[in-house]
Amino acid sequence: MRSPLRNLLLAAHRQLYERLARPLIFRGSAQTAHESLLRLLSELDGNALAIHVLKQIGRTVVQQTESSPPLSLQRGPGGEVLILAAGMVKGRGFHDEATALRAVDSGENIIPGWRSVPALVGLVEFGSFTRWPRLGNPGTVIWRDEPTRSTQNRVGLKNPGAQAAAAFLARHAADLPPVYGLNIAVSPGVTDPAQELDEVLTSLSFFLEQKLSPAWFTLNLSCPNTEDDPGGHQTAARARDLCGAILNHLVGTRNGASESIPLWIKISPELGADQYAALMQVCAEVGVQTIIATNTLPRPTPDNPGVNAGVGGGRLHQPALEAVRHLAAARATSGCAVKIIGCGGVLDGATAQAFLDAGADALQYWSVLIYRGPLAAALIQQEIELNG
Numbered sequence: 362m363r364s365p366l367r368n369l370l371l372a373a374h375r376q377l378y379e380r381l382a383r384p385l386i387f388r389g390s391a392q393t394a395h396e397s398l399l400r401l402l403s404e405l406d407g408n409a410l411a412i413h414v415l416k417q418i419g420r421t422v423v424q425q426t427e428s429s430p431p432l433s434l435q436r437g438p439g440g441e442v443l444i445l446a447a448g449m450v451k452g453r454g455f456h457d458e459a460t461a462l463r464a465v466d467s468g469e470n471i472i473p474g475w476r477s478v479p480a481l482v483g484l485v486e487f488g489s490f491t492r493w494p495r496l497g498n499p500g501t502v503i504w505r506d507e508p509t510r511s512t513q514n515r516v517g518l519k520n521p522g523a524q525a526a527a528a529f530l531a532r533h534a535a536d537l538p539p540v541y542g543l544n545i546a547v548s549p550g551v552t553d554p555a556q557e558l559d560e561v562l563t564s565l566s567f568f569l570e571q572k573l574s575p576a577w578f579t580l581n582l583s584c585p586n587t588e589d590d591p592g593g594h595q596t597a598a599r600a601r602d603l604c605g606a607i608l609n610h611l612v613g614t615r616n617g618a619s620e621s622i623p624l625w626i627k628i629s630p631e632l633g634a635d636q637y638a639a640l641m642q643v644c645a646e647v648g649v650q651t652i653i654a655t656n657t658l659p660r661p662t663p664d665n666p667g668v669n670a671g672v673g674g675g676r677l678h679q680p681a682l683e684a685v686r687h688l689a690a691a692r693a694t695s696g697c698a699v700k701i702i703g704c705g706g707v708l709d710g711a712t713a714q715a716f717l718d719a720g721a722d723a724l725q726y727w728s729v730l731i732y733r734g735p736l737a738a739a740l741i742q743q744e745i746e747l748n749g
C-alpha cells in the first residue's frame with residue numbers, strides 16, 4: 362500500500378533523523394543515548410496524548426502490524442513482516458524478585474517502551490525475560506561502530522524477571538498491543554538441565570497464569586553477552602529436551618484451549634552447517650514453529666580486548682545470512698515447514714531482500730534503529746516495495 366501521506370511522513374522522518382537527530386545523538390556515547398532513550402520511553406508510556414500521536418503515525422507508516430494471531434508469516438508483495446527484535450523492550454534490572462514485584466504494585470514502569478514502542482513501530486518481541494531478575498553488567502554496555510553501522514552490547518540480560526514482567530504486563534493488559542511476542546531466556550550460569558528446564562517452564566507459567574496471550578513465545582538459546590554464557594543450549598539434544606517440554610506446556614493455551622501459542626527459538630551465528638541442520642531437524646520433529654537466526658556475534662569490546670560483547674548490525678549481516686542459508690538448505694532437504702526469521706544487520710531494502718532471497722520468511726531488526734531512527738522498519742519496507 363503506497364499512500365502519499367505515508368511517503369511524506371517517511372521522507373520527513375528520514376531528513377529529520379539523518380540531518381538533525383542522529384548528529385546530535387552521535388555527539389554523545391552510545392551508552393548515554395541508550396540510557397536517555399529508556400528514560401524517554403518511560404515518559405512516553407505514561408502520556409496518553411503522546412501514545413495517541415505515536416499510534417497515528419504508526420498506523421500511517423507501518424503496513425503489516427495488526428494481523429490476528431497466530432502470525433502466519435506469509436510473505437506477499439508489500440507484506441513482508443518486520444519485527445522489532447528482543448532487547449529493546451525488556452525492562453529494568455532488579456536485585457531480587459520481591460523488589461521487582463513491589464515496584465509493579467506501586468505502579469512503577471518497570472518495562473520502559475511497553476506501550477510507546479509498539480504504538481509506533483508495530484510488531485515487537487518483548488524480553489528477554491529470565492526466571493529471576495538480573496541487574497545486568499555494570500559500566501559501559503553498549504557501543505556503536507558507525508562505519509559499519511554496527512552495535513555491540515553486553516547488557517547481560519538485564520530484566521525484572523519473568524514473574525514481575527508477567528505481573529506488570531497483566532496489570533496493563535488492556536493497553537497491550539494486539540500482537541506481540543515474549544522472549545524467554547535460559548538463565549545464564551545454570552548448567553543442570555533439570556534446573557534449566559524448571560526455570561524455563563516456571564517463567565512460561567508466570568505469563569500463562571496471568572492470562573497473557575502473546576502471539577508467540579521465543580526461547581532464546583543464545584545469550585552471548587553474559588559473563589557466564591553456558592553456550593551448550595544449542596546442541597540438538599538440549600534443544601530437543603527444552604523445546605519438547607515447553608511445547609507440552611503450551612498445549613491448549615490459545616482460543617479456549619483449542620490451540621497452542623507457537624514456540625520460536627533464537628540461535629547464534631557462526632554455528633556449523635551440521636549444527637544448523639540438526640537444529641532445523643529438531644524443530645521439525647518437536648513442532649517449533651519458527652527459528653530466529655540470529656542473535657549477536659561475540660567479539661572483543663572496543664574498550665577491552667579481554668571482554669566480549671555481542672555485535673549486531675552491519676558486522677553481523679554476513680554471518681546471520683549464512684546461518685539463514687544453512688537453515689533454508691536443511692529445510693529444503695527435510696521438506697519441513699519450520700519458518701525462518703532473518704535477524705542481523707537488516708539495515709535497508711537490500712539487506713532485508715538478501716535475507717528473503719536466502720529463504721527467510723520474515724525479518725527482525727534492532728541496530729538499524731540507531732542508524733536510521735524509530736521508523737527504520739517502515740523505511741525498509743518502503744525500500745523493499747520500491748525495489749520489488
Ligand SMILES: Cc1cc2nc3c(=O)[nH]c(=O)nc-3n(C[C@H](O)[C@H](O)[C@H](O)COP(=O)(O)O)c2cc1C
Nearest residue numbers: 446447448488489514656673674705706726727728
Ligand atoms: C542492546 C541490545 C540488547 C539485546 N538484548 C537481547 C535480549 O535480551 N534477548 C535477545 O534475544 N536478543 C537481544 N539482543 C539481540 C537482538 O535481538 C538481535 O538479535 C541482534 O541485535 C541482531 O539484530 P541487529 O543486527 O538488527 O541488531 C539485543 C541487542 C541489543 C543491541
